[in-house]
Amino acid sequence: xxxxxxxxxxxxxxxxxxxxxxxxxxxxxxxxxxxxxxxxxxxxxxxxxxxxxxxxxxxxxxxxxxxxxxxxxxxxxxxxxxxxxxxxxxxxxxxxxxxxxxxxxxxxxxxxxxxxxxxxxxxxxxxxxxxxxxxxxxxxxxxxxxxxxxxxxxxxxxxxxxxxxxxxxxxxxxxxxxxxxxxxxxxxxxxxxxxxxxxxxxxxxxxxxxxxxxxxxxxxxxxxxxxxxxxxxxxxxxxxxxxxxxxxxxxxxxxxxxxxxxxxxxxxxxxxxxxxxxxxxxxxxxxxxxxxxxxxxxxxxxxxxxxxxxxxxxxxxxxxxxxxxxxxxxxxxxxx
Numbered sequence: 001x002x003x004x005x006x007x008x009x010x011x012x013x014x015x016x017x018x019x020x021x022x023x024x025x026x027x028x029x030x031x032x033x034x035x036x037x038x039x040x041x042x043x044x045x046x047x048x049x050x051x052x053x054x055x056x057x058x059x060x061x062x063x064x065x066x067x068x069x070x071x072x073x074x075x076x077x078x079x080x081x082x083x084x085x086x087x088x089x090x091x092x093x094x095x096x097x098x099x100x101x102x103x104x105x106x107x108x109x110x111x112x113x114x115x116x117x118x119x120x121x122x123x124x125x126x127x128x129x130x131x132x133x134x135x136x137x138x139x140x141x142x143x144x145x146x147x148x149x150x151x152x153x154x155x156x157x158x159x160x161x162x163x164x165x166x167x168x169x170x171x172x173x174x175x176x177x178x179x180x181x182x183x184x185x186x187x188x189x190x191x192x193x194x195x196x197x198x199x200x201x202x203x204x205x206x207x208x209x210x211x212x213x214x215x216x217x218x219x220x221x222x223x224x225x226x227x228x229x230x231x232x233x234x235x236x237x238x239x240x241x242x243x244x245x246x247x248x249x250x251x252x253x254x255x256x257x258x259x260x261x262x263x264x265x266x267x268x269x270x271x272x273x274x275x276x277x278x279x280x281x282x283x284x285x286x287x288x289x290x291x292x293x294x295x296x297x298x299x300x301x302x303x304x305x306x307x308x309x310x311x312x313x314x315x316x317x318x319x320x321x322x323x324x325x326x327x328x329x330x331x332x333x334x335x336x
Contacts, residue, residue, distance in 0.1 A: 033089055042304075086115070090115065
């Protein structure tokens with residue numbers, strides 16, 4: 001049996017009821033690889049900031065298998081993200097979760113795959129499967145990152161309570177409109193971006209807070225994996241502790257200005273870039289319309305906004321470079 005995003009409230013209630021006589025839920029582990037790891041970042045951040053009682057961590061799948069946290073077991077929930085359900089490392093982590101008595105939640109796109117046999121609850125998320133993800137015709141409140149967020153929000157609310165619960169769901173209901181408007185807003189500037197950077201061999205991404213995972217995904221999944229460019233995702237809070245030394249007038253930076261509590265970090269980094277660099281692409285969540293969401297919860301929507309605006313840039317850059325996004329040298333082609 002598979003579930004949808006709107007079933008998550010009921011799923012968490014069922015897990016808590018099942019674990020009640022065993023000591024309850026004491027830890028929540030998010031596990032995935034690559035883009036699926038990055039997509040879980042905002043949920044991990046939410047639990048770190050909002051939960052005082054339930055331990056939470058985000059761990060890469062193979063590390064989770066080889067260096068399993070000591071407290072992981074029957075009092076844990078493991079929430080794994082695996083897009084097509086065939087990533088060996090994540091399958092192994094799901095299997096381990098099942099063997100150790102944790103409640104296993106799997107976030108995936110396909111209803112049938114190798115990983116689903118290990119899931120107590122298999123949640124199929126919304127995904128724009130159109131070429132280069134350009135259609136934008138999905139309900140973004142049910143996409144992967146928001147499903148992971150709902151697991152965290154429901155777990156907190158159903159255990160300790162969450163004062164901003166209603167405000168979170170109000171924001172969730174706004175995201176499809178916000179994202180579609182933002183994608184239209186960047187359409188012209190993304191063409192200019194592609195023309196400007198089509199011959200570069202390196203592009204750095206920058207971000208912070210709950211939205212940092214989007215910068216990470218853009219760096220490793222798009223620039224490195226799909227465009228074969230040198231890249232690194234630089235946390236804006238870490239920028240002044242080493243990375244800023246590579247700044248010059250030729251080096252390209254793509255920086256996220258989050259809306260919410262860590263915006264000051266991003267603005268500080270941008271101020272420096274505007275002084276010592278010239279080739280800067282700014283994605284400003286405030287400009288892109290995220291401010292309609294209540295300030296108490298807006299942090300947790302930055303990732304979804306940025307990650308779903310990036311495909312407009314990615315398509316145009318791939319077209320300008322004549323390097324289609326599905327192009328690979330090693331992935332799925334050689335043994336690794």
